[in-house]
Amino acid sequence: MMLVQIAWRNVWRNRGRSLVVMMAMVVGISSVIFLMAFSWGMYDYRIKEAIEKESSHIQIHNPKYKEFMEAKFTIADANQLDQKLGKDSRVKAVSNRFVVMGMALSSRSNVPARIIGVDTLEENKTTDLSGSLTEGEYFTGTKGIPVLVGEKLAKDLKLGLKKKPVLQFQDANGDMTAIKVKIVGLYKTNNSMFDGMNVFIPKEALQNAAKIKGVNEIAILLNDARDVDDVKTELQSGTKSMVETWKESIPELAIAIDTFDKTMFIIVLILFLAVAIGIINTMLMAVLERVREIGMLMAVGMNKDKVFSMFMLETIFLSLAGAPIGIFLGWALVAWGNHSGINLSMYGEGLSSMGFSNMVYPSLPVKDYFILTGEIIVISILAALVPAYRSLRLNPATAIRKI
Amino acid sequence: MSVIKTHQLSKIYNGSAVAVHALNKVDLHIEEGEFTAIVGPSGSGKTTLLNIIGGLDNATSGDVEVAGKDITRMSENDLIDFRLHNIGFVFQAYNLIPVLTAQENVEFIMLMQKRDKKERHERAMSLLKAVGLESQADKRPSQMSGGQQQRVAVARALASRPRFVLADEPTANLDSVSTSNLLDIMARLNQEEGTTFVFSTHDQRVIDRARRVITLEDGHIVSDETKA
Numbered sequence: 001m002m003l004v005q006i007a008w009r010n011v012w013r014n015r016g017r018s019l020v021v022m023m024a025m026v027v028g029i030s031s032v033i034f035l036m037a038f039s040w041g042m043y044d045y046r047i048k049e050a051i052e053k054e055s056s057h058i059q060i061h062n063p064k065y066k067e068f069m070e071a072k073f074t075i076a077d078a079n080q081l082d083q084k085l086g087k088d089s090r091v092k093a094v095s096n097r098f099v100v101m102g103m104a105l106s107s108r109s110n111v112p113a114r115i116i117g118v119d120t121l122e123e124n125k126t127t128d129l130s131g132s133l134t135e136g137e138y139f140t141g142t143k144g145i146p147v148l149v150g151e152k153l154a155k156d157l158k159l160g161l162k163k164k165p166v167l168q169f170q171d172a173n174g175d176m177t178a179i180k181v182k183i184v185g186l187y188k189t190n191n192s193m194f195d196g197m198n199v200f201i202p203k204e205a206l207q208n209a210a211k212i213k214g215v216n217e218i219a220i221l222l223n224d225a226r227d228v229d230d231v232k233t234e235l236q237s238g239t240k241s242m243v244e245t246w247k248e249s250i251p252e253l254a255i256a257i258d259t260f261d262k263t264m265f266i267i268v269l270i271l272f273l274a275v276a277i278g279i280i281n282t283m284l285m286a287v288l289e290r291v292r293e294i295g296m297l298m299a300v301g302m303n304k305d306k307v308f309s310m311f312m313l314e315t316i317f318l319s320l321a322g323a324p325i326g327i328f329l330g331w332a333l334v335a336w337g338n339h340s341g342i343n344l345s346m347y348g349e350g351l352s353s354m355g356f357s358n359m360v361y362p363s364l365p366v367k368d369y370f371i372l373t374g375e376i377i378v379i380s381i382l383a384a385l386v387p388a389y390r391s392l393r394l395n396p397a398t399a400i401r402k403i
Numbered sequence: 404m405s406v407i408k409t410h411q412l413s414k415i416y417n418g419s420a421v422a423v424h425a426l427n428k429v430d431l432h433i434e435e436g437e438f439t440a441i442v443g444p445s446g447s448g449k450t451t452l453l454n455i456i457g458g459l460d461n462a463t464s465g466d467v468e469v470a471g472k473d474i475t476r477m478s479e480n481d482l483i484d485f486r487l488h489n490i491g492f493v494f495q496a497y498n499l500i501p502v503l504t505a506q507e508n509v510e511f512i513m514l515m516q517k518r519d520k521k522e523r524h525e526r527a528m529s530l531l532k533a534v535g536l537e538s539q540a541d542k543r544p545s546q547m548s549g550g551q552q553q554r555v556a557v558a559r560a561l562a563s564r565p566r567f568v569l570a571d572e573p574t575a576n577l578d579s580v581s582t583s584n585l586l587d588i589m590a591r592l593n594q595e596e597g598t599t600f601v602f603s604t605h606d607q608r609v610i611d612r613a614r615r616v617i618t619l620e621d622g623h624i625v626s627d628e629t630k631a
């Protein structure tokens with residue numbers, strides 16, 4: 001009991017030094033929290049966007065389609081799957097697509113394109129495509145074949161609304177075929193790479209031109225993202241087609257998130273390590289300064305366990321004194337950032353080409369605050385071991401001699 | 404009964420160049436109730452002797468028996484415990500824990516002996532009274548004079564009810580008034596409570612107060628006089 005008291009008062013013996021350590025702790029913890037929340041906010045948004053606008057939760061293909069990327073490898077049991085999905089209450093929307101890789105040609109330029117034949121109603125429910133329109137209208141009835149293209153693609157083709165590019169691709173027999181289409185709308189997502197290659201077209205028009213019946217991609221949007229693995233497993237068990245979750249269909253994203261998590265972990269580790277080294281250093285100094293006192297304590301009967309505990313406690317107090325303030329400050333920064341948003345449009349070009357938003361709303365799940373607190377406690381205990389252990393190596397006779 | 408017995412006690416420091424015989428075959432008996440000064444020129448081995456009989460340092464050869472126990476063969480942790488229960492220490496300086504008050508410093512030793520709160524409190528206050536510092540009970544060492552700090556150290560040394568008190572130059576940093584004050588208190592505790600004191604000193608006035616004076620030179624006892 002008195003050990004606790006002594007340790008706590010010892011923390012305040014060198015007020016200035018202790019305050020510096022606490023400041024370091026406050027700055028370290030709050031910046032770690034903010035950093036984590038910032039990147040979590042960025043990724044959370046990116047994932048949601050990628051799922052809602054691009055990949056949906058689950059995609060089904062013919063395994064051969066995945067391998068050869070040829071439109072003729074359609075999904076054999078598409079109808080059964082579609083019916084089954086229609087009855088599943090976890091499924092929010094389904095889009096049956098016919099996708100062809102080809103080129104988009106204008107008189108001034110030609111660009112590789114992913115031509116996606118869709119049921120316009122289905123597609124809109126699944127990817128909210130009409131919500132991404134910036135110009136024009138969603139497949140309004142006109143003469144000719146209406147298409148929606150990304151702003152980026154239109155720019156690359158140097159074409160605008162109502163202009164008529166040609167889409168060129170191979171048909172069922174491997175012969176080149178071309179259709180003239182009319183741009184009725186331009187869309188823009190946060191992923192400019194996506195916008196630069198995807199062309200949406202009514203499904204029948206594309207199927208007729210390609211002389212292929214059936215679909216080669218089924219995209220499924222769920223009500224709750226947490227069901228993704230269950231639904232996938234159930235679907236896969238009843239079909240020879242290939243069922244993939246968003247993590248598999250956009251592996252770049254999953255890898256990016258994973259890499260990012262690891263990078264984050266290392267950054268946090270380095271930051272905490274720096275703070276821990278500062279604490280260890282300060283406390284080693286304290287031990288050296290108090291050699292005589294420690295010698296005296298051991299001489300008058302304080303055993304090594306108690307000396308050890310005393311320094312453990314002192315270090316832990318020193319390192320944890322700043323922690324609540326750091327956590328609070330971090331939380332406050334996150335709350336402020338979340339409220340007003342952080343505008344990154346300065347660096348927007350690079351970000352939006354990777355599908356990130358220019359506005360970031362930092363947020364951190366409550367769980368992470370607890371994990372962080374746990375980490376801080378573990379680190380301060382580990383940091384405490386060094387000076388406490390050092391104090392044990394003192395020998396009372398030599399220490400006392402210094403008196 | 405002898406509370407301290409040494410037999411052929413030697414201490415050799417194997418320093419960098421030459422080995423120093425800090426103690427050379429010292430035979431010494433100290434009885435309960437003594438008020439004894441260890442004197443001698445600087446480097447004669449006073450501190451070395453006190454450290455070894457206090458269980459703070461190891462002898463190179465010979466035996467030390469304290470309160471009937473051979474302390475030369477004790478493990479380090481047993482020795483710390485032995486010191487806690489049997490020996491009171493007063494050093495020249497740095498006796499007190501700076502972050503504790505006078506009273507807490509005295510109580511601290513009893514806390515380590517696991518004595519209950521009421522006893523701790525009462526004994527601490529009565530000891531502070533005995534050294535004339537009851538009014539300073541709530542002060543920290545930095546708020547007290549050197550003489551007051553040494554008196555608290557004496558109170559602290561007695562708190563554990565030790566078999567004897569070892570004091571290595573307890574007055575070295577004190578002015579003459581504080582010195583005689585501290586000696587008065589030690590002498591009174593020795594007379595009234597029967598506490599055994601063994602202290603080293605250079606100070607003739609302190610030597611004059613001792614009843615037995617042991618003189619060391621080059622690690623040998625060269626004289627041992629008990630006043631009538």
Ligand SMILES: Nc1ncnc2c1ncn2[C@@H]1O[C@H](COP(=O)(O)OP(=O)(O)OP(=O)(O)O)[C@@H](O)[C@H]1O
Nearest residue numbers: 416417418423425444445446447448449450451452
């Ligand atoms: N750690 C050590 N290493 C080497 N030699 C030492 C060590 N400690 C003491 N000595 C030597 O042992 C001898 C006795 O020293 P000690 O400190 O016991 O003398 P002292 O009588 O207490 O002297 P003083 O009156 O100056 O305090 C001295 O020659 C000293 O230099």
Ligand SMILES: [Mg+2]
Nearest residue numbers: 449450451571
């Ligand atoms: Mg000495």
